[in-house]
Amino acid sequence: MEIIEDTIKPAVEFFKIMKRGSKVAIVHGHDNDSICSAAIIYKLLKIVHKTEARLIVSGLNSAVTEDAIEKIKKIKPDYVIIVDISDVPVSILTELRNISQVMIIDHHVPKGYVKIIYVNPRVFDREIYLPATYLCYKIYEKFLDVEKILWISGIGTLSDMGMKNCSDLFESIKSNDKELIGNNENIDEILFDNSLLGKLAKMFDSGRVVVGIDGSVSALNVLLKSENYQEVLQGKYGSKNLLGWYSVSEKEFNRLVKDFEKKKKRIKRFVMYEVKSKYNMKSPLATYLSKILTNEVLVIYQRSGKYIDVSFRRGKVCIVDLNQLAGNSVKDIPDSNGGGHIQAAGARFPARYLDRFLRNLKSK
Ligand SMILES: [Mn+2]
Structure with missing residues (x-):
């Protein structure tokens, strides 16, 4: 697909030029697409650039908030990478640009940002729908073998309903981690209720659902520490919390589906x-x-x-x-x-x- 290549090109250049050991901050939102994007970029930086990026959660899922800027000011990073957040107010972007070089990886309706690196497929085609996690997956693929991040890429892309346009990712999951997709013929919404990948997506989202922002941050930490999804299912690296939140949210979910029918x-x-x-x-x-x-x-x-x-x-x-x-x-x-x-x-x-x-x- 042409558009994806054109879209990620500036990001690939960005990471090629970046020096080893640079200070990097990743700003992310709260949903699975955002935390999975952050996890993929974090792992890329760690392996290729030998850099432990600092992760900064925004106060809002859809916009970069003032509290995120305060944290960035303390770190004074060389680079700031914002993932899956559509709204970066001009005043905040101006402040950011004074401190660091800025890259935004997003897939919402494009904004006319200037003097930053902007990675958004909808600059090329307003209607195209490719989740941020998928963009990060394609960037990662330019540098490293994707085998170890297929599960994270699948969770983020599925959660943002990117099944239709990201078939190469799901094909790779099918051939490398067959168990995640199971015997499902069609790659569509059925995966949420009928696959291990769907269960993992709900588990990682349950942090946000049950606890809020701190739950999202915990879920992201599990993504960062885990080498594979088997470790998550075994309850390693704080994923015991996720398993607990998941069962709470499943119960509440079923109650609300019944309540919806009534009300x-x-x-x-x-x-x-x-x-x-x-x-x-x-x-x-x-x-x-x-x-x-x-x-x-x-x-x-x-x-x-x-x-x-x-x-x-x-x-x-x-x-x-x-x-x-x-x-x-x-x-x-x-x-x-x-x-x-x-x-x-x-x-x-x-x-x-x-x-x-x-x-x-x-x-x-
Ligand atoms: Mn998204």
């Missing part, structure tokens, strides 16, 4: 549901429930402190642009944001604007 509301083409849970179940639940819809848009929301977080997903034959819908749903709401991908998006707004948000949706 979901249908308004025009929307199916709405408020998640009432002490865990961050909104996004895995939305991904699962979207598979049982056909032409509807699923709107799942959950309170988080003073805010409401929303996940938008669509049924199998639905063609609504969710990136646009999410943006429009909050456009007149102060202190809000909304957007993402055509097929999956999110929004966040102060809870007191719930009525206005619902009104905005109904007018669509």
Whole structure:
């Protein structure tokens, strides 16, 4: 595929020019695609550049926050690599550029960043969908044998629903780690519920779901320390925590699927549901429930402190642009944001604007 080669070329150059022993900081978000991207880049730097990169979690999954900058200022790295975070506010990017050389590896709708190295396939094709983990996997492949990171690449790419366009990765997993895919003929959503790779994806996500940011950081540490997925399943390197969180989140997940059936509301083409849970179940639940819809848009929301977080997903034959819908749903709401991908998006707004948000949706 041409686009992938064009996309990763500046990153490959970046790593070729980088000197051994350089100081590097990797800034990442909270979901599996982001932590798997960070893990792959970390391992690449460790082997090729003999560098232990510093990992910095952003306060938000979708944006680089001020607290991340404070940590970077203390480290004063030569290079900063930001993975799978779409929004880097201009003021923050300017600060970063004063300290270090910056590279962003992302796959959301492209931003007009300047004076940085920008690795995003959608610069070349706005519609193309290739998760950040897959981009990192392709970069790694230019330097090293990918055999040891296939499981991490599979977890991140599956979690971000990149099955369709990343078939070479899944073919490699099939031939090297057959057990992860099992006897599944089709590489699609079925893997979540019917494969070891799907189970691992849920396990690594359960840190974020049950504990939040600190859980994501723990999950990333397990990815970094483990040589292979067998060690994870054996409970090595802190993965005992993951196994515990996984069973908590599975139980809660099943409870919420039943609750959804009872309490979901249908308004025009929307199916709405408020998640009432002490865990961050909104996004895995939305991904699962979207598979049982056909032409509807699923709107799942959950309170988080003073805010409401929303996940938008669509049924199998639905063609609504969710990136646009999410943006429009909050456009007149102060202190809000909304957007993402055509097929999956999110929004966040102060809870007191719930009525206005619902009104905005109904007018669509
Ligand atoms: Mn992603």
